[in-house]
Amino acid sequence: MIVMKFGGTSVKEAAAMTATAEIISARIHQQPLVVLSACGGITDKLLRLAREAGLRHIQESTSLLSEIEEHHKKILTTKTPDNQQAHHDMDVLLAQLREFAEGLSLLGECTPRSLDAIASFGERLSTTIMTHILKANGNRATFFDARTVMRTDDNFVNAAVDRVQLRRLSKDLLLPLYSNNDVVVTQGFIGSTDAGITTTLGRGGSDLSAALFGEALDASEIQIWTDVSGVKSADPRIIPTARTIARMSFAEVRELANYGAKVLHPDTIMPAVERNIPVVVLNTFEPEHAGTVITADIPDGSAAVSAVSARHDATMIRCDIPPDTNATTVLNELMDYCVLAKREVLHCTIGESVCIVVIQGPEPVLYESRVPYTVGQVSLLCVAGPNLRHDAVSLKTVCAELVQYSPAALAIGTSDVSVVAILSPAVVQDALKGIHNIIEQQ
Numbered sequence: 095m096i097v098m099k100f101g102g103t104s105v106k107e108a109a110a111m112t113a114t115a116e117i118i119s120a121r122i123h124q125q126p127l128v129v130l131s132a133c134g135g136i137t138d139k140l141l142r143l144a145r146e147a148g149l150r151h152i153q154e155s156t157s158l159l160s161e162i163e164e165h166h167k168k169i170l171t172t173k174t175p176d177n178q179q180a181h182h183d184m185d186v187l188l189a190q191l192r193e194f195a196e197g198l199s200l201l202g203e204c205t206p207r208s209l210d211a212i213a214s215f216g217e218r219l220s221t222t223i224m225t226h227i228l229k230a231n232g233n234r235a236t237f238f239d240a241r242t243v244m245r246t247d248d249n250f251v252n253a254a255v256d257r258v259q260l261r262r263l264s265k266d267l268l269l270p271l272y273s274n275n276d277v278v279v280t281q282g283f284i285g286s287t288d289a290g291i292t293t294t295l296g297r298g299g300s301d302l303s304a305a306l307f308g309e310a311l312d313a314s315e316i317q318i319w320t321d322v323s324g325v326k327s328a329d330p331r332i333i334p335t336a337r338t339i340a341r342m343s344f345a346e347v348r349e350l351a352n353y354g355a356k357v358l359h360p361d362t363i364m365p366a367v368e369r370n371i372p373v374v375v376l377n378t379f380e381p382e383h384a385g386t387v388i389t390a391d392i393p394d395g396s397a398a399v400s401a402v403s404a405r406h407d408a409t410m411i412r413c414d415i416p417p418d419t420n421a422t423t424v425l426n427e428l429m430d431y432c433v434l435a436k437r438e439v440l441h442c443t444i445g446e447s448v449c450i451v452v453i454q455g456p457e458p459v460l461y462e463s464r465v466p467y468t469v470g471q472v473s474l475l476c477v478a479g480p481n482l483r484h485d486a487v488s489l490k491t492v493c494a495e496l497v498q499y500s501p502a503a504l505a506i507g508t509s510d511v512s513v514v515a516i517l518s519p520a521v522v523q524d525a526l527k528g529i530h531n532i533i534e535q536q
């Protein structure tokens with residue numbers, strides 16, 4: 095069997111749903127488990143709805159509810175106008191959503207648990223519609239509520255999945271559905287606690303759901319269908335000439351994703367790596383393109399430098415260490431602050447200064463050491479290559495380019511497959527273009 099995950103753009107409107115349904119129908123003999131995101135833009139609207147309802151902003155929440163309802167009804171009316179069951183299923187879900195929103199307005203609060211409950215409707219609505227479209231097209235298709243098997247902890251908004259339970263429950267409850275059906279449609283992103291409370295796996299979490307389902311069901315392949323033809327040498331929105339990388343190692347994609355390449359959720363990679371299941375990134379709007387095959391091994395014949403990505407949500411905190419102060423004390427204090435303020439550390443160096451790069455958030459207060467520090471916004475640029483650390487010639491070319499942009503630090507050797515530069519946001523786009531020129535000239 096295969097897992098086919100379709101992102102928000104692939105189910106955004108009626109036309110995208112048509113394209114997606116055709117792709118699924120063409121692969122029906124492979125026993126697909128279809129994992130869907132919410133229609134593009136709907137999760138954002140649902141989260142806004144939850145917040146506005148919690149603030150008792152009745153006008154805003156009513157108009158958001160109407161937009162969400164109209165969006166889904168329009169797709170259903172276009173795709174399956176006379177299907178009473180489809181309209182009934184949709185009405186039940188929309189009525190539930192309205193009740194939840196009203197509940198939040200009455201309580202005047204919006205907790206992480208409520209955010210998850212409301213956000214889950216995006217995936218539940220898109221999968222309900224897709225199941226009916228597939229059936230209307232003559233497929234033996236069924237809907238499956240992912241929450242039945244995707245058991246998580248109660249860390250709402252960013253819940254962790256119990257992979258052992260997922261494997262057992264999927265084999266017991268999901269697999270048997272294939273005796274009467276050719277395709278099962280389920281939700282990405284959502285799960286539930288053992289007590290049945292709805293949770294979500296974090297924004298963009300449908301990729302992770304797909305990988306977890308693939309692992310649980312021993313799928314032969316996990317297909318990530320999106321709006322670009324595979325992983326490219328750079329974000330095509332920034333470098334329109336970026337080219338598709340035919341084969342890549344998991345390690346490279348993980349580095350790129352960690353440093354801003356939105357094409358895959360970074361955690362997607364691990365469950366697939368562990369079971370050696372290939373992940374293929376494909377384009378719903380150009381389905382004949384072979385896309386990118388991502389495997390655990392380094393593919394033969396890969397270019398030395400494969401791709402470049404950048405993230406812009408980081409802050410650098412730099413403490414110059416006075417002669418009478420121990421750098422380790424300062425580092426410990428900074429780390430305590432990261433733990434307390436829940437700030438992910440992206441980079442850390444210790445020497446004459448102690449420097450950490452963290453995801454943006456509140457400033458630290460160094461009560462103990464009282465050393466002076468500076469805080470500044472930075473961008474992180476990641477250059478990936480299958481064997482970059484051990485390829486001195488390519489490293490030299492990459493570094494020669496990066497030093498022109500006066501990086502605050504260059505991290506070489508922390509990963510076998512990447513070089514990371516900490517740069518001023520003012521120069522990062524030029525640096526990205528410079529590195530991409532190197533990729534093009536290989």
Ligand code: ADP
Pocket residue numbers: 100101102103104131298319320321322324325326327328329330331354355356357358401403
């Ligand atoms: P989906 O809704 O299908 O999950 P996403 O928007 O999460 O899609 O991811 C696809 C987007 O990722 C593309 O539209 C593209 O702009 C962006 N992207 C960023 N870096 C890359 C890259 N290196 N290769 C391909 N796409 C990239």
Ligand code: ASP
Pocket residue numbers: 101102131132137138216282283296297298299300301
């Ligand atoms: N719908 C969710 C989001 O927008 C999950 C996903 O699309 O992967 O974050």
Ligand code: MG
Pocket residue numbers: 101298301356357358359
């Ligand atoms: Mg995505």
